[in-house]
Amino acid sequence: MSRPRTPVEHPVIAIAGLGIESSTFSPARTHAPAFHPQRGDDVLTRYPFLAPGRPLRDAAEWKGALVGKSLPGGMVTADAFAALSDELIERLRAMPHLDGLWYDIHGAMTVEGVEDAEALLLTRIRESVGPDVVVSTSMDLHGNVSRELAHLSDLLTCYRLAPHEDHMETKERAARNLVDLLESGAPRPVKAWVPVPVLLAGEQTSTRIEPAKSVYAAVDEVEAVDGVIDAAIWVGYAWADEPRNRAAVVVTGPDRDAVAAGAERLARGFWQARRDFAFVAPxxxxxxxxxxxxxxxxxxxxxxxxxxxxxxxxxxxxxxxxxxxxxxxxxxxxxxxxxxxxxxxxxxxxxxxxxxxxxxxxxxxxxxxxxxxxxxxxxxxxxxxxxxxxxxxxxxxxxxxxxxxxxxxxxxxxxxxxxxxxxxxxxxxxxxxxxxxxxxxxxxxxxxxxxxxxxxxxxxxxxQELVRLGHRRIRRPMFPFDPEMADPDLTARIIAPSDQPLTGDNE
Structure with a gap:
C-alpha cells in the first residue's frame, strides 16, 4: 500500500522538463540553445491557465525550475543534455520544500549515449526533491512510455488529438490532477500500463479520421469510470530506434481493478485497429x-x-x-x-x-x-x-x-x-x-x-515508409515490421505507486 499522506491546502509545486522529438535516422544534432530554456517565473508565462488571477494559479504556489522545448530534430548531444539537466537539478535543489512537481515533457527525446532520457532525468529529479514529492507528467501522444517512466510518475497523461489541438488542455489537466491529489491527501494512485507492439507514424494515426478517432474516443469513457483519474494512449515515436519506442496505454486511479480493466480495453482497441490505420490524406x-x-x-x-x-x-x-x-x-x-x-x-x-x-x-x-x-x-x-x-x-x-x-x-x-x-x-x-x-x-x-x-x-x-528506414533496436515482433505476428499479451501490468520499489522486468 502507498504511504498515507496529509492533505495540503495550498501546495508548493515546481515545474520542470525538457521536450523534443529526436529522430535517430537524421544526421542532425540538437544543441542546448535549441531548447530556448525558460527559468523561474518566466516558466509560468508558457501556460495561459497559470496567468495571474486564474483559478489554477491561485490554487497553488507555482515555482518554475527550468522548462525547455525544442523543435523536433536530430539526437540531442550528450553535452546539451548534461548542461540543461544539471541546471534544472540545481534549480530544484535551491528551492524550499516542495509538495509536488509537474514534469512537462514531450517523451521522444533521444540523447547520445543515453537510454530512456526522460526516465533518467526524472530519476535525477526525484533524487533531488525527495521521495515525498508527488509528480504529474504531461506528454505528447507521440512520446514513449517505458515502465520506468510510468513508475517514476504518480500521474501521467498525454494529448488526445492529432494534430494536437488539445495540447494546452492536456497540460492544464496534468496540473489540475496534481493539485487535486495533493489537496485531497489521497494515497498515491495505482497505474495500469500496457505496452502495445505497434509503431506507426503520426500521419497514419490522426484522430481526424478512423480508426484513431474511435480508438481515442474510448479514452473519455474509461476516464469516466469510478476509480479512474486519467486514461491515456500513446502512439509512440516512429523515427527513433530504441527499445522503448512503441504504443502504450496507461490508466491511473485509486481502484486497481478499474484501472486494469480500462487499460486492457484501450490496449485491445488499439491492437485490433492496427491494420485499419491509414494515412490521413491520399x-x-x-x-x-x-x-x-x-x-x-x-x-x-x-x-x-x-x-x-x-x-x-x-x-x-x-x-x-x-x-x-x-x-x-x-x-x-x-x-x-x-x-x-x-x-x-x-x-x-x-x-x-x-x-x-x-x-x-x-x-x-x-x-x-x-x-x-x-x-x-x-x-x-x-x-x-x-x-x-x-x-x-x-x-x-x-x-x-x-x-x-x-x-x-x-x-x-x-x-x-x-x-x-x-x-x-x-x-x-x-x-x-x-x-x-x-x-x-x-x-x-x-x-x-x-x-x-x-x-x-x-x-x-x-x-513515412517506416520499414525501409532500418530499425534494429526496437523490440520485435512489432507491427507493421512483423505483419503476421501473433497476438501479444495485453494484460495490464500493475505499477505500484512511486513511493514503492520498482520490481520485475522493465519491459
Missing part, C-alpha cells in the same frame, strides 16, 4: 502529387513534403523535393501556376539575398549542409521577393522567386504551420495554386485553407 510520390495538383481545379492545393518534416525530427535541409519542384517545366513558364515552397535552410544564401535586398536578382546555393544523403545543395537564380528578420526559429527568412516558384529560404530551419508564416513574407497562400510544405499532416490553419491536399512520400530522416 499519398503518392512527389511527382505524382504534383501531377494531381496540376490536373485539379482545387486551389490552393497543398502538398506535404513529408520525409524531411522539421516538426517530426527531419533536418529540414533535404533538397530532394525542391529540386523536383524547380525542375518541372510547368513552373518555369511565366504564365504557369504560382507555387510556394516552404522551406530550405541556407545561411549563406539568406545572408546574400538579404544584403542584395528586395527586387534584386541573385544566384545563391542552399540546403544539404546537414542531410545530403538524398540530394546535394541547390543553386538558384531568382528575384528577392521578401526579407524578414527576427523570427524565433529561423532568425532570418528570405523569399526567392525562381520562375513561378516562391522558395522560402531560412537561416535556421523553421516549420510553416500558420497563415501568418506566409503573409509575414508578403505571400498569400490562399491565392497560390500549389503550396508545398515540409510537414506531415496539415496543421489546423493549413488544413482549413486547403481546397485539397496530398501527402508526398519523400525521403528524409522522418520517412
Amino acid at each position: 499519398t503518392d510520390s512527389l511527382d505524382g502529387c504534383l501531377d494531381q495538383a496540376l490536373a485539379s481545379s482545387a486551389r490552393p492545393f497543398f502538398i506535404s513534403d513529408s520525409g524531411d518534416n522539421p516538426t517530426a525530427g527531419g533536418a529540414g535541409d533535404v533538397t530532394w523535393g525542391l529540386e523536383r519542384v524547380l525542375a518541372r517545366p510547368e513552373f518555369k513558364d511565366a504564365d504557369g501556376p504560382a507555387v510556394i515552397y516552404a522551406s530550405v535552410p541556407g545561411p549563406a544564401a539568406v545572408a546574400a539575398a538579404a544584403e542584395a535586398g528586395v527586387g534584386a536578382t541573385v544566384t545563391v546555393t542552399a540546403g544539404a549542409e546537414v542531410d545530403d544523403r538524398h540530394a546535394g545543395p541547390v543553386t538558384m537564380t531568382g528575384v528577392v521577393h521578401a526579407v524578414k528578420h527576427g523570427d524565433r526559429d529561423a532568425e532570418t527568412e528570405v523569399v526567392l522567386r525562381v520562375g513561378r516558384v516562391h522558395v522560402i529560404l531560412t537561416k535556421l530551419r523553421k516549420p510553416y504551420h500558420l497563415e501568418r508564416d506566409f503573409t509575414d513574407l508578403a505571400l498569400d497562400p490562399r491565392s497560390a495554386e500549389i503550396v508545398v510544405v515540409k510537414i506531415g499532416y496539415l496543421e489546423p490553419e493549413l488544413f482549413d485553407m486547403s481546397a485539397d491536399w496530398r501527402l508526398a512520400l519523400t525521403p528524409g530522416g522522418v520517412d
Whole structure:
C-alpha cells in the first residue's frame, strides 16, 4: 500500500522538463540553445491557465525550475543534455520544500549515449526533491512510455488529438490532477500500463479520421469510470530506434481493478485497429502529387513534403523535393501556376539575398549542409521577393522567386504551420495554386485553407515508409515490421505507486 499522506491546502509545486522529438535516422544534432530554456517565473508565462488571477494559479504556489522545448530534430548531444539537466537539478535543489512537481515533457527525446532520457532525468529529479514529492507528467501522444517512466510518475497523461489541438488542455489537466491529489491527501494512485507492439507514424494515426478517432474516443469513457483519474494512449515515436519506442496505454486511479480493466480495453482497441490505420490524406510520390495538383481545379492545393518534416525530427535541409519542384517545366513558364515552397535552410544564401535586398536578382546555393544523403545543395537564380528578420526559429527568412516558384529560404530551419508564416513574407497562400510544405499532416490553419491536399512520400530522416528506414533496436515482433505476428499479451501490468520499489522486468 502507498504511504498515507496529509492533505495540503495550498501546495508548493515546481515545474520542470525538457521536450523534443529526436529522430535517430537524421544526421542532425540538437544543441542546448535549441531548447530556448525558460527559468523561474518566466516558466509560468508558457501556460495561459497559470496567468495571474486564474483559478489554477491561485490554487497553488507555482515555482518554475527550468522548462525547455525544442523543435523536433536530430539526437540531442550528450553535452546539451548534461548542461540543461544539471541546471534544472540545481534549480530544484535551491528551492524550499516542495509538495509536488509537474514534469512537462514531450517523451521522444533521444540523447547520445543515453537510454530512456526522460526516465533518467526524472530519476535525477526525484533524487533531488525527495521521495515525498508527488509528480504529474504531461506528454505528447507521440512520446514513449517505458515502465520506468510510468513508475517514476504518480500521474501521467498525454494529448488526445492529432494534430494536437488539445495540447494546452492536456497540460492544464496534468496540473489540475496534481493539485487535486495533493489537496485531497489521497494515497498515491495505482497505474495500469500496457505496452502495445505497434509503431506507426503520426500521419497514419490522426484522430481526424478512423480508426484513431474511435480508438481515442474510448479514452473519455474509461476516464469516466469510478476509480479512474486519467486514461491515456500513446502512439509512440516512429523515427527513433530504441527499445522503448512503441504504443502504450496507461490508466491511473485509486481502484486497481478499474484501472486494469480500462487499460486492457484501450490496449485491445488499439491492437485490433492496427491494420485499419491509414494515412490521413491520399499519398503518392512527389511527382505524382504534383501531377494531381496540376490536373485539379482545387486551389490552393497543398502538398506535404513529408520525409524531411522539421516538426517530426527531419533536418529540414533535404533538397530532394525542391529540386523536383524547380525542375518541372510547368513552373518555369511565366504564365504557369504560382507555387510556394516552404522551406530550405541556407545561411549563406539568406545572408546574400538579404544584403542584395528586395527586387534584386541573385544566384545563391542552399540546403544539404546537414542531410545530403538524398540530394546535394541547390543553386538558384531568382528575384528577392521578401526579407524578414527576427523570427524565433529561423532568425532570418528570405523569399526567392525562381520562375513561378516562391522558395522560402531560412537561416535556421523553421516549420510553416500558420497563415501568418506566409503573409509575414508578403505571400498569400490562399491565392497560390500549389503550396508545398515540409510537414506531415496539415496543421489546423493549413488544413482549413486547403481546397485539397496530398501527402508526398519523400525521403528524409522522418520517412513515412517506416520499414525501409532500418530499425534494429526496437523490440520485435512489432507491427507493421512483423505483419503476421501473433497476438501479444495485453494484460495490464500493475505499477505500484512511486513511493514503492520498482520490481520485475522493465519491459
